[in-house]
Amino acid sequence: MYYFFLLLAFLIGVTNTFQSGVNSQLRLATQNPILSSIISFVTGLVGLLVCYALFNKAPMPSWDTLRSIAWWKWLGGACGAFYVLTVIFIVKDIGPANLLCLIIAGQLVAGVLIDHFGWVGFAVHPINAWRVLGIALIMGGVWLVLKN
Structure with a gap:
């Protein structure tokens, strides 16, 4: 399993590179980097919802549990948005x-x-x-x- 995880880590690098080009081209097509980022996240959300529907076996946490999560633990999505939007802005230039x-x-x-x-x-x-x-x-x- 360890080697499979190493392969997955390598594939993350491959897909990040591909994602940069795809999102850069999406920016050219939409003429809007923020809209391109939104489209990227929506397609990612749809993919995650399909995975959740097909493979999730755990029950959904209660609203009380979700409300009790520390504020900083919600920042992962903001970090992802910063990554995608920034890449869309700069990859074509650098x-x-x-x-x-x-x-x-x-x-x-x-x-x-x-x-x-x-x-x-x-x-x-x-x-x-x-x-x-x-x-x-x-x-x-x-x-x-x-x-x-």
Whole structure:
């Protein structure tokens, strides 16, 4: 199962790259980046609703449970909207390779910090020399790609 999850993580990268191009073309077609983002999220919502209808076995949480969820735990959708809208705005100008290099660098830096401090419910994994070296190598790779 572990290797299957590794494959899925790789496929996330592939689909993110494809998504950037598709959404950029949608922006050109609609002439509106915000509308393009809305269309992207609506199609995603429809897909999730189909998955929910087909595969969900757990009962729906009560309204009281939903109301008791801390405000910051609802920010995932806002983060996704920021991602999609920003990509739609910038991918055509900086290109998918530059975009993804910077996204991956940001994800790695954020991931190491989140691991180190155990933010948002993650287990603590302290920063060490290997992680710092990994960040340095990624940043070097980003610099090489951006320089081209």
